[in-house]
Amino acid sequence: MKIGIGYLQSMNADMEDRDVLNRNYLEELSRRCGHTLEIVQPEALKEEAMTVVFVGGGGTEGRFLKLEPYLKEPIFLLTSGENNSLAASMEILSYLRQKGVQAEILHGDLDDMAARLSDLVQVFKVEKELQGLRLGSVGDPSDWLISSHVDADQVREKTGIELVSISMEEFFAEIEKHQVEENEYTRLLRSQAWPQAEMQKSLEIYGALKRLCQKYQLNGVTVRCFDLLGPVKSTGCLALAILNAEGIYGGCEGDMPSLIAMTLIGKLTDQPVFMCNPSRILSQPKQIIFAHCTLPLTMPSAFRLMTHFESDLGVALAGHLREGEATVFKCSALMDRYFVQDGEIVENLNEKHLCRTQIRVSMPQGLETLLKEPIGNHHLIVLGHYASRVQEFFRFHH
Secondary structure, three states, X not given: OEEEEEEEOOOOOOHHHHHHHHHHHHHHHHHHHOOEEEEOOHHHHHHOOOEEEEEOOOOOHHHHHHHHHHOOOOEEEEOOOOOOHXXXXXXXXHHHHHOOOOEEEEOOOHHHHHHXXXXXXHHHHHXXXXXXXXXXXXXXXXXXXXXXXXXXXXXXXXHOOEEXXXXXXXXXXXXXXXXXXXXXXXXXXXXXXXXXXXXXHHXXXXXXXHHHHHHOOOOEEXXXXXXXXXXXXXXXXXXXXXXXXXXXXXXOOOOHHHHHHHHHHHHHHOOOOEEEEEEEEXXXXXXXXXXXXXXXXXXXXXXXXEOOOOOOOOOEEEEEXXXXXXXXXXXXXXOOOEEEEEEEEEEEOOOOOOOOEEEEEEOOOOHHHHHHOOOOOOEEEXXXXXXXXXXXXXXXXX
């Protein structure tokens, strides 16, 4: 991804030599952070998701004043650590702080700067992408989700996300068409050893959901899935597994706050997301067991098919997640409260009295928060450590 940046050229006598060194520095930083830092004209800076100004050396403060009208908050002053770049940045930051402008200096060794810059790029990219993003709810939240009702107008005002309400009747009418468009995921699932009539029913539910997502131009959808048990005698587990694999965030039980959180963590990390129940907390050692009957088909290293836990109907996934780094996350629908912790997946379980995909996560911090101030039931898990990136997002999200 290209990031347009402002450039304050050094005023030193050996200006041309310094300019070459600065551009080499930017090239190396680009290589390490995985995004191309490209010097652009001042007027182009307004179109960028985040505002970065490279302070090329000492004596650049006056040049900054000419650039200032083109900059939007927050302003990040990028330094090279040479040629009085840091000193000039500190003078500029002092000036901005006196004016009440949100700004900070990006300074440190190349790897630390690259990691921080990579986090910030993703944060501001996602902040922009949330505006006008569309999430659908098929039916109301399940009856037991008593804290999961949301106000669509408030969500739009606070987050920029548009919520779309779709009736269960429309969903059932789509299922009645008995249509599914085949793709790599449907073919993979059909190749598993499972009764084909049950598989067909589950895939028709996927086809119906996919058509609703296309009709309403949805980036994500949550379904009051337990209402499928009686009329259809199947579940939405497989449908959500495929939609998530295809990049359409799919959540269970009509839980819109969890779908909003799922979308946010998915976009911040570019990773598939497991929406699950906290099932049991082990105080010593500090571990927690999470479980659910669906997860993105692209997330487990291996999976097997089972029935849905509560109903013993349909087709659910028992996935094996690779052991190692993971992030546990949840936020409120208005993104005014959040919980995030880095943890480690230490074991995949196969217990009889839990949902089908089961993992034990070591989480040295934060378990008490879940018991004292939970943000609803469902939580979201991605592979890898991303707590610092999530924290950056909430620092700048208003």
